[in-house]
Amino acid sequence: MALWLRDPLAIMAPKAKRGIVIDGAHVVECVGAGAEPSVPCAVFDAGDHVVVPGLVNTHHHFYQTLTRALAPALDAEVFPWLQVMYPVWRHLTEADLRLAVRVALAELALSGCTTTADHHYVFPPALEFAIDIAVEEAARIGLRVTLTRGSMDLSIEDGGLPPAAVVQDIGRILADSERVVARYHDPGPGAMVQIALAPCSPFSVSRELMRDSAVQAAKHGLRLHTHMAAHADEIGYCLERFGCRPVDYMEELGWLGPNVWLAHGIFFSPAEMMRLGRAGVSIAHCPSSNMITASGFCPVPDLEAAEVAVGLGVDGSSASDLSSMIGEARQAFLLQRAAHGAKRASAADALRWATAGGAACLGRSDIGTLAPGMQADVALFRAGALGFTGVDDALAGLIRSAPARADRVMVAGRWIVEDGRIPGLDEAALAHMHAEAARNLRGRAGL
Numbered sequence: 001m002a003l004w005l006r007d008p009l010a011i012m013a014p015k016a017k018r019g020i021v022i023d024g025a026h027v028v029e030c031v032g033a034g035a036e037p038s039v040p041c042a043v044f045d046a047g048d049h050v051v052v053p054g055l056v057n058t059h060h061h062f063y064q065t066l067t068r069a070l071a072p073a074l075d076a077e078v079f080p081w082l083q084v085m086y087p088v089w090r091h092l093t094e095a096d097l098r099l100a101v102r103v104a105l106a107e108l109a110l111s112g113c114t115t116t117a118d119h120h121y122v123f124p125p126a127l128e129f130a131i132d133i134a135v136e137e138a139a140r141i142g143l144r145v146t147l148t149r150g151s152m153d154l155s156i157e158d159g160g161l162p163p164a165a166v167v168q169d170i171g172r173i174l175a176d177s178e179r180v181v182a183r184y185h186d187p188g189p190g191a192m193v194q195i196a197l198a199p200c201s202p203f204s205v206s207r208e209l210m211r212d213s214a215v216q217a218a219k220h221g222l223r224l225h226t227h228m229a230a231h232a233d234e235i236g237y238c239l240e241r242f243g244c245r246p247v248d249y250m251e252e253l254g255w256l257g258p259n260v261w262l263a264h265g266i267f268f269s270p271a272e273m274m275r276l277g278r279a280g281v282s283i284a285h286c287p288s289s290n291m292i293t294a295s296g297f298c299p300v301p302d303l304e305a306a307e308v309a310v311g312l313g314v315d316g317s318s319a320s321d322l323s324s325m326i327g328e329a330r331q332a333f334l335l336q337r338a339a340h341g342a343k344r345a346s347a348a349d350a351l352r353w354a355t356a357g358g359a360a361c362l363g364r365s366d367i368g369t370l371a372p373g374m375q376a377d378v379a380l381f382r383a384g385a386l387g388f389t390g391v392d393d394a395l396a397g398l399i400r401s402a403p404a405r406a407d408r409v410m411v412a413g414r415w416i417v418e419d420g421r422i423p424g425l426d427e428a429a430l431a432h433m434h435a436e437a438a439r440n441l442r443g444r445a446g447l
């Protein structure tokens, strides 16, 4: 039977004052003021809830939940920070990774996220099946995922940043990418798992791997992702090593196209933003990460003026230490408003970046808004909590107050969060196992 989310306190959907109707995996009807659903429905009374499209996270590194607030790296800038992190990550095991992924996915779901990307690029020998583990864990929690098969092939010996223990050669990377695409990638509407390709960054990936990944993506119709314009040092590095700025480098290697979304996108000139907009490239803005790493901040209003779509990313926990999508939307609102003024960044903008903007980054036309025909991916936040009570504009309040937890979350018509809990998940036990794994990982790395 169809389900009517009836009479929400507020809803982010056009002509849906009395809520939406969900049948199977889809939204089938928006119920306007004074109207009733046109089909018989079970009813969920949403009178105490703010209802929004499920939030879309466009950039993360799930495995990094095991290296949160790592003491030796707390106040390091990005390069030295990475140089502390890589020797720790090389000791990750499959069991560690599974716990790290489960924690990240659970945090995301509880924060109203229904679709998430992950960028896994560290492949020490023990993590050969990292993508497979993420597929299994995503199915367990119930999130929709775009898992990127990340890669690094440039170790310290070749002029890159990472140690040899965490990089792979191009042949191995491309072969494993073929394997995971054939096994898991669903190109169709309503897909629960999509695979994208994601060489890590210009500092850790050869020109050949960048180009070959673009060719492989074109062959299979995949999206491409990487870190780009994330640090001021990157421009100098590209000029010195490649003889051109990062955007020129991308263009030369076949990376300026509508299937590309880039993490961070802080340091683009106005002319480069126009080129990105014309090419259809989109940007994953990661405000917490921008602020914690003190890298600068993404010029979101300028990018949007250049017709570049912008989504949000919580980024790896080592950079931002929290996988809360509603929290990240609030950070985006605060950072963009502080940087660009009250007229150029509103709570409605932040909600749009966190939903439709994210869907654009991931190339999904079936998620990110609530309208007939769209996937039934929905987040409901209860207005009764202390930090949220008393709001006038409840949608704006959702961003300005950012409740710690969603009350209910639905993916493809199925509740994956009920009453602020993930059914079947023992949070305390998971946190205990995760903390122990993190402690043991630090021990193996000699910290």
Ligand SMILES: [Zn+2]
Pocket (backbone or CB within 6 Å): 059, 060, 061, 119, 227, 263, 315, 316
């Ligand atoms: Zn990142």
